[in-house]
Amino acid sequence: MSQTLIKEVRIVRSSGIVEGDLLIKDGRIAKIGSNITPEGAHRVVDGKGKLLFPGMIDDQVHFREPGLTHKANIKTESAAAVAGGITSFMEMPNTKPAAITQELLQDKYDIAAKVSPANYSFFMGVSNDNLDEALKTDPTKVCGLKIFMGSSTGNMLVDKEEVLEGIFSKSSMLIATHCEDEATIRANSQRAKDQFGDNVPIRQHPIIRSEEACYLSSSKAVELAKKYKANLHILHISTAKEIELFSNLPLEDKHITAEACVHHLWFTDKDYDTKGTHIKWNPAVKKESDRTAIRNAVVNGQIDVLATDHAPHTLEEKSNNYWNAPSGGPLVQHAFVALLELVKQGVFTYELIAEKAAENVAKRFMIDDRGFIEEGNFADLVLVSENSWKVSKENILYKCGWSPFEGENFSHKIEETWVNGNSVYANGKVQFSEPGMRLSFYRK
Numbered sequence: 001m002s003q004t005l006i007k008e009v010r011i012v013r014s015s016g017i018v019e020g021d022l023l024i025k026d027g028r029i030a031k032i033g034s035n036i037t038p039e040g041a042h043r044v045v046d047g048k049g050k051l052l053f054p055g056m057i058d059d060q061v062h063f064r065e066p067g068l069t070h071k072a073n074i075k076t077e078s079a080a081a082v083a084g085g086i087t088s089f090m091e092m093p094n095t096k097p098a099a100i101t102q103e104l105l106q107d108k109y110d111i112a113a114k115v116s117p118a119n120y121s122f123f124m125g126v127s128n129d130n131l132d133e134a135l136k137t138d139p140t141k142v143c144g145l146k147i148f149m150g151s152s153t154g155n156m157l158v159d160k161e162e163v164l165e166g167i168f169s170k171s172s173m174l175i176a177t178h179c180e181d182e183a184t185i186r187a188n189s190q191r192a193k194d195q196f197g198d199n200v201p202i203r204q205h206p207i208i209r210s211e212e213a214c215y216l217s218s219s220k221a222v223e224l225a226k227k228y229k230a231n232l233h234i235l236h237i238s239t240a241k242e243i244e245l246f247s248n249l250p251l252e253d254k255h256i257t258a259e260a261c262v263h264h265l266w267f268t269d270k271d272y273d274t275k276g277t278h279i280k281w282n283p284a285v286k287k288e289s290d291r292t293a294i295r296n297a298v299v300n301g302q303i304d305v306l307a308t309d310h311a312p313h314t315l316e317e318k319s320n321n322y323w324n325a326p327s328g329g330p331l332v333q334h335a336f337v338a339l340l341e342l343v344k345q346g347v348f349t350y351e352l353i354a355e356k357a358a359e360n361v362a363k364r365f366m367i368d369d370r371g372f373i374e375e376g377n378f379a380d381l382v383l384v385s386e387n388s389w390k391v392s393k394e395n396i397l398y399k400c401g402w403s404p405f406e407g408e409n410f411s412h413k414i415e416e417t418w419v420n421g422n423s424v425y426a427n428g429k430v431q432f433s434e435p436g437m438r439l440s441f442y443r444k
Contacts, residue, residue, distance in 0.1 A: 009047025014355035027421035054358035055087025055380035067096025093125025144174035179217035240293030248301035
C-alpha cells in the first residue's frame with residue numbers, strides 16, 4: 001500500500017493558502033489536515049517553507065508524434081512537462097498524418113499509454129472533409145474537437161462554411177479553435193513581400209498576423225457559438241480587441257471561454273529585436289498594450305484558462321529567415337515557473353495560478369477527479385520552492401534542445417511532481433516507473 005505524507009506545506013487553492021499536511025494513498029489524496037499520522041509504511045516529504053499546487057493541466061500542446069519526431073515526441077515532451085509541473089496534457093491533431101480519423105486518434109493514445117509519465121488526452125481534428133468522422137468522437141473519452149480557423153504548422157485550415165456550420169450546429173463536444181482570418185493574413189503577407197521581398201523582418205510578424213486577422217476570426221467563432229449555443233473554447237488570445245468578445249461571468253455560466261498562453265503573457269513585440277524568430281508564434285506576440293490587456297483579462301475573469309501552446313521545432317528550423325522559420329516554440333518545462341515569476345512581479349497571485357492553470361481547466365473540460373487539491377481526487381501535485389535558478393542548455397529537457405527562456409533567472413523551482421500519486425520528477429530528474437492515465441470526462 002503506497003503512501004506519501006507531505007508535512008507542513010503551504011497548500012495553494014483558488015480559495016486560499018493554508019499550511020498543513022497532505023497524505024497520498026493508492027494514487028489519490030487520502031487526507032488533508034494537521035498532524036496526520038498514517039498507518040503503515042510511508043514516505044515523509046518535508047514541505048516546510050514550500051508551496052503545494054495542483055498540477056498544471058495544459059490544454060494545448062503539440063508533441064509532434066507521429067511524423068514530426070525529429071522535433072519532439074510524446075516521450076520526451078511529456079517528460080519535460082512533468083519536470084515543469086504539468087501533470088496532464090491535451091495534445092493537438094496537426095501531426096503527420098493528422099488525427100482526423102478515429103483510428104489515427106487512437107494511435108496517439110496507444111503511444112502515450114506506453115511512454116508518457118503525464119496524464120494525457122488528444123484532440124480529434126476537424127478538416128474540410130471529415131465532418132461525419134469528427135462527430136463520432138466519444139465526449140467521455142476525448143477532450144474535444146480542434147478547428148484551425150486559420151492555417152498554422154501542418155496546415156489543417158477549415159474554411160468551408162458548411163463544415164463550420166455543421167460542427168457548431170451538430171456537436172455537443174467542446175470545440176477548441178485557432179482563430180486567425182486567412183484572407184487577411186494572405187493580403188498582409190503580399191504587402192510585406194511587395195515591400196521587403198525575401199528579407200521580411202521578424203517585426204512584421206504581428207503586422208502580417210494582425211489584430212484584425214485575430215478579431216475577424218474570433219468574432220466569427222463566437223457568432224457561430226451563440227447562434228447554435230455551441231460549447232466554444234478559443235485558444236491563445238493575443239490581442240486586446242478580442243477580449244471584448246468574452247464575459248467575466250462565473251465559468252459555470254459560460255459556454256464560450258478563452259485561453260491565454262504563457263508567451264502572450266510574457267513577451268511583447270519589443271522582444272523580436274533580441275529573440276528574433278525564436279519567438280515567432282501563431283498568433284503573433286503583439287504590443288505591450290495587448291499583453292497588459294490579456295493579463296488583466298486573466299485577473300478579471302474574461303480569460304478562464306492558462307496554457308502553453310508548446311510547439312517545438314529544431315533550432316536549425318527556427319534560425320531560418322522570416323518566411324522559412326516555422327511558428328511555435330518549446331514551453332512546457334518553463335511555463336509554470338514563468339507564471340510564478342509573474343506572481344513575484346505582482347501581476348498574478350498564487351491562488352490565481354492554481355485556479356487558471358488547474359482548477360478551471362478541470363471545470364471547463366469536465367475532467368474526472370483532477371485539477372483540485374481535494375480528498376478523493378487523484379494526487380496530481382507539484383511541490384515548489386522559492387529558490388532561484390537559471391535556464392541553460394544543460395538543464396533543458398526538450399528534444400529540440402533550446403528554449404525562448406534561455407538565460408532567464410526564475411525565482412521558483414519545481415522540487416517534485418506527482419502524477420496519480422507517483423513521484424515522476426524529483427532531485428532534478430524525471431523518474432518513469434509507470435505511465436500516466438488517459439483523462440476521462442464527466443459528459444453525456
